[in-house]
Amino acid sequence: MKATTAQTCWVRPCTRIWLLLMALSYVTYLVGVSAIEGLWAALLVLGFAVLKGQLIGDFYMGLRWVRGPWRWVIVLWLVIPGALITTAFLLAARGSG
């Protein structure tokens, strides 16, 4: 099996991930300081957070290249609390609606 790949690019992949993480964080902040609120805004920023967590797990923690159960550690950690938080916010929206 081929162990390495040669890529020709302008910017290192980890730098591109960093820029994406910074941009998503800034958008999250903008949602926080804007008048945008409600369930969908909350779920949008939670979605951004899960996406950012997945990028950290895959590319910074190196789990993208791991096969087997360890590959899914961060995915599960993001999905389970993410689902619980979503459920709680859905219940809160239903209660106030």
Added chain:
Amino acid sequence: MTYALASAVAPRRYPPGDLAIWIFILAELSVFAAFFAAYAFGRLGQVELFNAYQQTLDRRSALINTLALITGSYFVVRATAAIREDDSRGCFDWLLAALGMGTLFVVLKSAEYAHHLGEGIHLGTNRFYMFYLSLTFFHFMHVLMGMVILAAVALKARRGGYSAAEHTGVETGGAYWHMVDLVWLILFPLVYVMR
């Protein structure tokens, strides 16, 4: 100008670093997951109170802290890449830069705590502040722990203790630091933004 980048993509069975740190990370992440769920469900009975007091938090400071932790993680990735190329000096420099980002986080968060304490806010003020203070302070302690680990790894890198062939310590310290970053990436929107 373009440059060639060779990245290791060999499939592996275990994550980078010492497996023991990953067991520890799993335990830490489980605790934080329980905290997040407790915050979300604890908010259910007092949604208006949580939404009102969330507005008193300093979101700009939280954004800078988020960017600092993300950038610190990026610097740790660069440090790991440097040692994989047998560049001990580069590894040390990147780790030092990551420590700088950690220091920025600690200074800003301490200023936030000082501001809250100055206003007489404490764990018993209300349920929102109980969660906010305990969750963020628990994370704050992990940042400090991560900085101690990164400092130890940096010192060893400076002495030439790691090489391209053996750099498990750098990967282990890096995994812990990324975990600290990962937790904040959920904490930031949950406590400061979602309402």
